[in-house]
Amino acid sequence: MSVLAGCATSPVREKTLIKSPIYDIKGISYVSLSSVVDAYRLKYEWDSISKKLTLYKGDKHVVLALTSNIGLVDGIPLKLSGPLLLYKSSIVIPKDFSESILKKVFVKKRVIVPRRAEPIKPESAYAIRKIVIDPGHGGKDPGAIGRFALREKDITLDISKRLKRYLEASGINVYLTRSDDRFISLWRRADIANKRDADFFISIHANAAHSRQAKGFEVFYLSEAVDDNARAVAAAENAFLKYEDSSFGYAKPSNSLEATLWDIRYSENRRESIELAKCITRVACRQLKVKDRGEKGARFYVLKGAEMPSVLIEVGFISNRQEAKKLKDSFYREEVAKAIASGIINYKNKYETEEGFTK
Numbered sequence: 001m002s003v004l005a006g007c008a009t010s011p012v013r014e015k016t017l018i019k020s021p022i023y024d025i026k027g028i029s030y031v032s033l034s035s036v037v038d039a040y041r042l043k044y045e046w047d048s049i050s051k052k053l054t055l056y057k058g059d060k061h062v063v064l065a066l067t068s069n070i071g072l073v074d075g076i077p078l079k080l081s082g083p084l085l086l087y088k089s090s091i092v093i094p095k096d097f098s099e100s101i102l103k104k105v106f107v108k109k110r111v112i113v114p115r116r117a118e119p120i121k122p123e124s125a126y127a128i129r130k131i132v133i134d135p136g137h138g139g140k141d142p143g144a145i146g147r148f149a150l151r152e153k154d155i156t157l158d159i160s161k162r163l164k165r166y167l168e169a170s171g172i173n174v175y176l177t178r179s180d181d182r183f184i185s186l187w188r189r190a191d192i193a194n195k196r197d198a199d200f201f202i203s204i205h206a207n208a209a210h211s212r213q214a215k216g217f218e219v220f221y222l223s224e225a226v227d228d229n230a231r232a233v234a235a236a237e238n239a240f241l242k243y244e245d246s247s248f249g250y251a252k253p254s255n256s257l258e259a260t261l262w263d264i265r266y267s268e269n270r271r272e273s274i275e276l277a278k279c280i281t282r283v284a285c286r287q288l289k290v291k292d293r294g295e296k297g298a299r300f301y302v303l304k305g306a307e308m309p310s311v312l313i314e315v316g317f318i319s320n321r322q323e324a325k326k327l328k329d330s331f332y333r334e335e336v337a338k339a340i341a342s343g344i345i346n347y348k349n350k351y352e353t354e355e356g357f358t359k
């Protein structure tokens, strides 16, 4: 194995840490590896066989792979805005990754005393800052039609907007995949979350069943292992797929290293998705006093393209008279939004204090 290793010795400069020309490559700003190593006083190892770069300092380490835009930060997969590249015979790293992630991992922050007396929250790579909420259906796709002529697309949009307000009040940046009655394809919804680089993706839906007795609240995550009920719900939610552009595919990366990183990221996301589903189900069912149908795995197309932990929430059955009557009422929809927000905040607190469940 051919290994190149190094260690920068120059001191950390206080203000402009990176002293490097900025390279604009395909619209992404890059800085040189040597300037990053120099600025944060890192050690590094470049394995020219596997094309893997390991940056380390103390017990912290970041692994990046050439041409891949997935890095492992202390074992946790994170997405870069662009891949690690070889440019003019030196390794270059996306500037924003260097500034947001590497700086956070490797440079100790000065403690700033807040003006108001509030607890100092550690700036962590595990902080949840950005969520994309996806109001299911819209435009030519009404979703399920329920009792009292309720349309799923209207319920989901209304609850999503209310949920956005609750989460924003907790300091989270929230984006909606749609904020009015318009059609958006399923793959585009996940794509919006990916482009926003969201910490997680939440798709909001309302259920309908042939049995008018069916009722309750349930949260799904993407899984290959499914039961019959989950299969039926997924089939209904995926139904509009036949109207969509089928040229879009989610191919697994072919490069073996990248494929391995993809697998790690996928299983990490699934673990987080299950945990998120549990938090939302538990809190929401208690607050709303509705039947807890639990958290389940299902093959939802809309979740498949999301590159972050993601769940699909069925807020109730609009085919059930009692639940449709409740969902028709804006006060109840407000309660639903509040309950989902509480579940998300619970998850956020747990995730952040346990540093992404690594503690």
Ligand SMILES: [Zn+2]
Pocket (backbone or CB within 6 Å): 136, 137, 143, 144, 152, 204, 205, 206, 237
């Ligand atoms: Zn739906």
